[in-house]
Amino acid sequence: MQSLTWLRREHDAIRSGLELLETFAAKLRHDESVVAADVEAVLAFLVDVGERCHCVREERHLFPLLERRGSSRDSRRITVLLVEHGAAREVLRTLTHLAASLATDADSRRAFAHTVEEAVPMLRNHLDKEERALYKLAETVLTPEDDATLAREFGLHDRGELGEAGRAPHVLALAELAARYGVEWRVS
Ligand SMILES: [Fe+2]
Numbered sequence: 001m002q003s004l005t006w007l008r009r010e011h012d013a014i015r016s017g018l019e020l021l022e023t024f025a026a027k028l029r030h031d032e033s034v035v036a037a038d039v040e041a042v043l044a045f046l047v048d049v050g051e052r053c054h055c056v057r058e059e060r061h062l063f064p065l066l067e068r069r070g071s072s073r074d075s076r077r078i079t080v081l082l083v084e085h086g087a088a089r090e091v092l093r094t095l096t097h098l099a100a101s102l103a104t105d106a107d108s109r110r111a112f113a114h115t116v117e118e119a120v121p122m123l124r125n126h127l128d129k130e131e132r133a134l135y136k137l138a139e140t141v142l143t144p145e146d147d148a149t150l151a152r153e154f155g156l157h158d159r160g161e162l163g164e165a166g167r168a169p170h171v172l173a174l175a176e177l178a179a180r181y182g183v184e185w186r187v188s
């Protein structure tokens with residue numbers, strides 16, 4: 001299904017973004033400097049594509065449709081995923097705030113590394129859980145017409161958030177960073 005392929009590809013890009021954050025955190029733990037523009041570019045990807053596009057598309061379009069088509073157990077799963085979206089937003093807010101003072105403040109460097117180390121396993125788990133439980137369910141209950149509707153809604157949402165260029169410049173920038181830092185690029 002086109003809409004689910006779209007979401008899975010984004011998960012793979014987000015996974016590379018999380019690995020980049022871990023790379024920066026490891027450098028900070030070893031008292032090495034990090035390039036502020038690179039940290040900001042990864043956070044910009046995670047906020048603009050991961051949060052404003054991917055999470056919001058799930059919340060506004062995919063989850064409500066699955067709640068209508070799935071069981072009450074699926075509704076409970078969606079409730080948990082929404083709580084995790086809230087936690088992810090909080091993490092991104094914290095990291096964006098700390099990133100502004102990495103060059104000048106040792107406490108910010110420690111807090112940034114600590115936040116990344118704590119949050120990344122939770123964020124990875126969220127992506128895995130969605131793919132294992134929810135996207136698999138979607139493949140069994142959604143019709144081709146649902147898929148076409150979701151794909152159309154996803155496209156409209158992204159144009160509203162990111163303009164005509166859409167995600168492509170963000171994804172290219174992240175792929176370039178992944179290559180530069182030796183982080184696996186999983187996007188097919
Ligand atoms: Fe999600």
Ligand SMILES: [Fe+2]
Pocket residue numbers: 007011054058127130
């Ligand atoms: Fe997701």
